[in-house]
Amino acid sequence: MRRLILPLVVAGCIALTAVGCATSRGSEMDMQAxxxxxxxxxxxxLQEIRPELRWVHGPTTVGSCDVSRRxxxxTDISAERRGNLLGVVDRFWRKSGYRMTVINNDLDFPAIYARTRDGFGVRLRIGGEGQAFFQVDTPCVRKSEVARxxxxxxAFLDPDAELIPRPNIHSDFxxxxGS
Incomplete structure (x- = not known):
């Protein structure tokens, strides 16, 4: 019996600590913040990247205690330039104190994932036809309304568009x- 009690007490303390951390972080910031x-x-x-990339807002999603912005x-990013883009972003995130969590060196669909000091998950993924997708996922925070x-x-996006099109803006760089 005694062998069962100690692990249960330890598990309970860990759970309470985790709840306390989430609650204290949540009380500092709501979903809008x-x-x-x-x-x-x-x-x-995006301001760090030169020449400038043209972009549109992706969907904002709201979970039970978190928000994702995209x-x-x-801008069409050629296969030859994808490494340049990931390198610029990787260096900037490291310089900003972000911790790299995953680096995917896939030739067609590379991606990098990192975490900020305050727990925000950030990522850059290259998708079909060289389209780049940036996303930030928040830590768990207090529930609130979230504005656009x-x-x-x-870049221009037709307000009536149902889907975001593939990259359609040419950049000399x-x-x-490489041909």
Missing amino acids: AAERSDKILDSV RVVM STSPAT WSAS
Whole structure:
């Protein structure tokens, strides 16, 4: 009996500590503040990239205690330039104190994932036809309403569009091929 009690007490203490941490973090920031912080994270990395990439807002999703903000790049990024983009982003995130969590070196669909010091998950994935997708996932925070992002997109998206199209903006640098 005694052997069962100690593990249960330890498990209970760990659970209470985790709840206490989530509650204290949640009391500091609500979903709207977390979404705004996500926008700043996305704005800062996109401002770092030269020449500039053109992008539109992807969908914002709201979970039970978290928010995800997305940016979809409309600049066509050639296979030859994908490594350049991931390198710029990787260096900026490391310089910003982010901890790299996953680096996927797939030739067609590379991606990098990182975590900020305050627990926000960030990622850059390259999808079909060289389309880049940036995403920030917040830690668990207090529930609140979440407004649309106020960051102005740099590419046009038809307001009636049901889906975000594939990349359709040419860049002399980002779209360049090695031929």
